[in-house]
Structures are given as structure tokens and as C-alpha cells.
Amino acid sequence: xxxxxxxxxxxxxxxxxxxxxxxxxxxxxxxxxxxxxxxxxxxxxxxxxxxxxxxxxxxxxxxxxxxxxxxxxxxxxxxxxxxxxxxxxxxxxxxxxxxxxxxxxxxxxxxxxxxxxxxxxxxxxxxxxxxxxxxxxxxxxxxxxxxxxxxxxxxxxxxxxxxxxxxxxxxxxxxxxxxxxxxxxxxxxxxxxxxxxxxxxxxxxxxxxxxxxxxxxxxxxxxxxxxxxxxxxxxxxxxxxxxxxxxxxxxxxxxxxxxxxxxxxxxxxxxxxxxxxxxxxxxxxxxxxxxxxxxxxxxxxxxxxxxxxxxxxxxxxxxxxxxxxxxxxxxx
Numbered sequence: 001x002x003x004x005x006x007x008x009x010x011x012x013x014x015x016x017x018x019x020x021x022x023x024x025x026x027x028x029x030x031x032x033x034x035x036x037x038x039x040x041x042x043x044x045x046x047x048x049x050x051x052x053x054x055x056x057x058x059x060x061x062x063x064x065x066x067x068x069x070x071x072x073x074x075x076x077x078x079x080x081x082x083x084x085x086x087x088x089x090x091x092x093x094x095x096x097x098x099x100x101x102x103x104x105x106x107x108x109x110x111x112x113x114x115x116x117x118x119x120x121x122x123x124x125x126x127x128x129x130x131x132x133x134x135x136x137x138x139x140x141x142x143x144x145x146x147x148x149x150x151x152x153x154x155x156x157x158x159x160x161x162x163x164x165x166x167x168x169x170x171x172x173x174x175x176x177x178x179x180x181x182x183x184x185x186x187x188x189x190x191x192x193x194x195x196x197x198x199x200x201x202x203x204x205x206x207x208x209x210x211x212x213x214x215x216x217x218x219x220x221x222x223x224x225x226x227x228x229x230x231x232x233x234x235x236x237x238x239x240x241x242x243x244x245x246x247x248x249x250x251x252x253x254x255x256x257x258x259x260x261x262x263x264x265x266x267x268x269x270x271x272x273x274x275x276x277x278x279x280x281x282x283x284x285x286x287x288x289x290x291x292x293x294x295x296x297x298x299x300x301x302x303x304x305x306x307x308x309x310x311x312x313x314x315x316x317x318x319x320x321x322x323x324x325x326x327x328x329x330x331x332x
Contacts, residue, residue: 006106011324039308042246046312053240058083060232061124065112067225068120068217074111081323082107088320091313101125103324119211124229130171131233132272133164139265142258160269176177176216240264243312263305 036043058080065071065079093100101121108117123213140157143149149157244260 004271007103007324011321015321027168036308036311039250042231042250043308043311046243046246046308046316049239049242049246050312050316053236054084054087055080056232056236056239057087057128058128060229060236061120063225063229063232064127065108065116065120066124067222068116068260069112070111074108078327084316085320085324088317091317115211119215125231126171126174127229130168130230131237131267133168133171134230134234135237135265136160136269137164139262143262148259174215237264243309244305247308251304 039046058076062076062079065074082104086104088100090100104121104124105114105117109118111117112120137160140160144157172264238261241257241260241264244264245255245257248255248260248263265313
């Protein structure tokens with residue numbers, strides 16, 4: 001099947017997912033409109049903020065792509081378009097990365113080849129996930145430094161640190177040796193995927209080894225690019241805290257940026273544990289309510305913040321899906 005047909009399938013899936021979510025929105029449209037009016041001028045600021053968050057995400061991916069070889073035919077603006085569209089697909093896809101990352105690889109392949117496209121996308125996803133680990137560990141350090149910690153909370157924070165460190169070690173091994181072959185090996189141990197994974201590994205062994213070489217090369221020989229991309233992804237997490245701060249300022253003036261940092265960190269941790277839900281429905285709202293309540297604020301603040309965040313996501317999903325049909329020049 002050709003790239004335009006695959007692109008249309010991705011677009012169709014995204015549109016259907018958005019329609020389903022709009023039809024199952026657990027709030028009346030009158031109440032939604034009332035809350036949007038309450039947000040006032042802060043809502044456009046929230047939408048504008050994510051233009052810069054996606055800009056930072058794109059710059060991180062751009063560094064990874066450029067570090068693996070010549071990419072003069074690929075412009076930063078085109079990569080920005082792909083970034084917004086890929087995140088839009090991830091928002092509406094169950095199990096998160098199952099939509100946006102195949103789309104990234106498909107669109108990038110004509111410019112840099114399938115091996116470099118695949119390795120750069122895998123590397124970017126690993127950077128994106130690792131930045132979350134750093135974000136959550138930073139939140140634990142900040143919470144312990146500025147808030148009183150009970151023994152129950154101490155156990156929870158300790159488990160968070162352990163969880164992040166164990167997965168961090170796994171990712172470090174992936175950076176050093178590659179992840180493609182390891183993922184196929186893992187698939188070969190799953191009963192329903194075993195035959196397909198073994199067949200795929202035998203057919204594309206050379207390509208998979210080439211992808212792993214590309215992944216390990218960035219960590220070994222281009223450390224400045226590696227840590228630069230990781231820092232940018234972590235910076236994007238920090239900048240996105242501004243969304244919580246802007247929304248919370250509609251409700252109260254007694255909230256600091258540090259509070260918003262902790263709210264986003266702990267709510268995103270809970271939401272990511274429910275990764276199998278499209279747009280993390282339920283997990284985001286519950287996570288924000290619990291995180292806000294944990295900082296001795298009204299849980300209603302978290303519910304309202306989650307609502308405005310949902311609206312922002314839907315707006316950017318529509319923008320991303322629209323961008324999928326714009327600026328797609330044929331590349332030989």
C-alpha cells in the first residue's frame with residue numbers, strides 16, 4: 001500500500017477517534033461552554049504554550065535525525081508538522097505510541113531511508129520516555145525538600161524512585177546496544193506473536209541490526225547530541241507545567257509554579273500507568289484531582305484543570321490531523 005493511502009488510513013482513524021471521544025464526553029455542552037468562558041483569555045495562552053512545547057520536541061528529534069547522517073532535504077518546519085501530527089495520533093490511540101510512531105517512520109523514510117527513520121524514531125521515543133523518568137525523580141526530590149513526608153508517602157515516593165531507576169537502567173542498555181533486536185526477541189516469547197516475530201526477525205535481520213547500530217552510535221560517538229536531545233525533552237516537560245499554572249490561576253492566585261510542577265509530575269505518572277486508554281481518559285482527571293488534593297487544594301481544581309487540558313488536547317489533535325494533508329511533497 002502506498003504512503004498516501006497509509007496517510008489517509010491514519011487520518012481516518014484519528015477522525016473516528018475524535019468523533020467517538022466527543023460523543024462520549026462526560027460533561028454537558030452547556031457546562032463545557034460555561035467552563036470555557038470562565039477560562040477566558042487563559043485558554044488561548046494555553047494553546048499558544050503548546051506551540052512552543054511542540055517546538056522543543058521537534059528540536060530534540062531534529063538533533064537526533066541530523067546526528068545520524070545527511071538530512072539536508074528535510075526541513076525543520078516539515079519535521080515540526082510531523083511532530084504535531086504524530087502526537088495527535090498518539091493522543092487518540094490506545095496504548096499511546098501505537099499510532100504516532102509508525103506515522104513518523106512512514107513520513108520520514110523517503111527523506112533518510114527506512115533504517116535511519118526507524119532508528120531516529122525509536123531514539124526519540126526513548127528520549128521522550130526517559131525525560132518522564134527524570135521529571136518524576138525531580139518531582140520526588142522537590143516534594144521531599146519542601147513538604148512534610150509521612151511514612152506512607154515515603155513508601156510511595158520510594159517506589160516511584162525505584163520504578164524510574166529500574167526502567168532507566170533498561171533504557172541505558174538499550175542506548176548502548178540498541179532496542180530493535182531486543183524488542184523482536186521479546187515478541188518471540190509471547191505466545192500469540194511468537195511465530196510472526198521469529199519470521200520477521202529472520203526476514204529483516206540485517207535491517208534490524210543496522211537500526212541497532214544507528215541507535216548505539218548516537219550514545220557512543222555523539223554524546224553532545226544525545227544529552228542535548230534528552231535535555232530538550234526534559235525542558236519540554238518543565239515548560240508544559242506552565243499550562244497547569246495558567247489554568248490554576250483562573251481559580252486561585254495562591255499557587256506557585258513549583259506546585260504546578262508537582263501536580264503535573266504526579267498526575268502524569270498516574271495517567272501513564274493507564275497508558276492503554278486513548279487520551280488517558282479517566283487517569284488524567286483522577287491523577288490531577290489526587291495530585292491537587294495531595295497539596296492541600298480542592299480536588300475540584302484538578303477536575304477543572306483536567307477539563308481545560310482535554311479541550312487543549314482536542315484542539316491540537318484537530319490541528320495535527322489537518323496538518324497530515326498539508327505540505328506532503330513527493331520525495332523520490
